[in-house]
Amino acid sequence: MRFASLIATTAIAAALSLSTSAHAEGQIRIAQQFGIGYLILDVVQDQKLIEKYGKQQGIDIKVEWNSISGATAMNEALLAGALDVVSAGVPPMLTLWDRTRGRQNVKAIASLGSMPNYLLSNNPKVRTLQDLSDKDRIAVPAAGVGYQSRTLQIETARVFGKADYKRFDNISVSLPHPDATVALISGGSEINTHFSSPPFQYQALENKNVHKVLSSYDILGGPATFNVLYTTQKFHDDNPKTYKAFYNALVEAAQFIRANKAKAADTFIRVQKSKLSPEFVRKIVEDPEIDFTVSPQRSYVYADKLHDIGVLKNRAASWKDYFFEEAYAQPGS
Structure with a gap:
């Protein structure tokens, strides 16, 4: 199920009251924002890759897709238990990692790609x-x-x-x-x-x-991760099969985009119901400045600089401090 809606801060409480308990293994509620920066998730959804990898582990995974604008709404929904996985830029994820250390222990799952803003x-x-x-x-x-x-x-x-x-x-x-x-x-x-x-x-x-x-x-200083996916330690630890299926789905989706850029562009138009022309979207997907990869790039620049100006209280030693261990199999920075 996909909800194309903007959630205003004043309406968040009502929306979250509908579902605040953590789901059991075999269910995942994901939220993304708008734009081609979420193409990996569009491919995952379109090809039902989470369900595919779930079945390989012997479970049927129920996937719920949501669209929300803004990191504030994302973070509030995650901490309230209304969502299992949210997506936003590296700084909002780092802010939540910083503030939840020793409690919910929010960390990143994977990058959604490097692209300039x-x-x-x-x-x-x-x-x-x-x-x-x-x-x-x-x-x-x-x-x-x-x-x-x-x-x-x-x-x-x-x-x-x-x-x-x-x-x-x-x-x-x-x-x-x-x-x-x-x-x-x-x-x-x-x-x-x-x-x-x-x-x-x-x-x-x-x-x-x-x-x-x-x-x-x-x-x-060069190509850098734009958006990341992140979740709580509890969801990561309580749902190992679902988490593994989700991560594997992301890896396959990134590989699909790199090998099938025209088809990936069509997927974006179809899933996000975009009115942009296929030629225009393909030009963006093929832009050499853009790399759809699950590997974080220059994310540590944010961790370092935001700590330096006082936004983050905790200093990360490396990118691995704020990513779950499954991401370590990929290169990162």
Whole structure:
């Protein structure tokens, strides 16, 4: 079952009250956000790969798919027990890892791929971070705490100093990528800047009034993991067969995408009911900057920098500190 809905913070409590108890082995509730950054999950869902690997272990796995916008809603749902696996950028996962150590012990399961996120603007005066003013408004999925905001904070700390890393939080607005893209392209609203992600950033850049200010790859020093999947220690330990089936499904889906990029693009359109043209989506999937892999890349840059500016209390020794051990079979950083 798939719910294409945006869950506002004020409505989360009601939604979570429907189901707060942990599921037994053989059931998994997964939530993803919007965009091509979740293509691995689209393939897993479309090909019923979790069910496939479950049957290989002698269990029938019931899979529930949910769509939620924003890391805040994801994290609250996971901690409330309404979801088993959630997805968001590396920073929101690290925040939960940091805050739940010794309790729920939230850790990452796998990467969903490395892809750049672009800071875009339709304000011709905004060419660098120094050009942003109180008159500008930056759209991000989760203001102050999400992947885009944390990435911006790291760069802001580098440019303006660690004490001023929240400099742009007060002009950031929480808005799902699809809505922010429409606002940026149409103009005329308070939103004139958007820290975007694929495919939305490419869609926006087709408009002559929109330009790129900065790439996350510039900030992180090269290709880096965008989204990750994560869960609690309890779900990991109590559901070994389900967890193994899920991880194996992710690995197969990543392999399928690399070997069948055109078919993978069609899967994205079908599963996410996208109105984008197949040619446009295939161009994104084939972009050499994008790598659909379960192996984390440069995730430790976030762990190191976010600890340095005080967002994380605990310092990770390596990426393995905040990933479950199944991921160790893959290379990582």
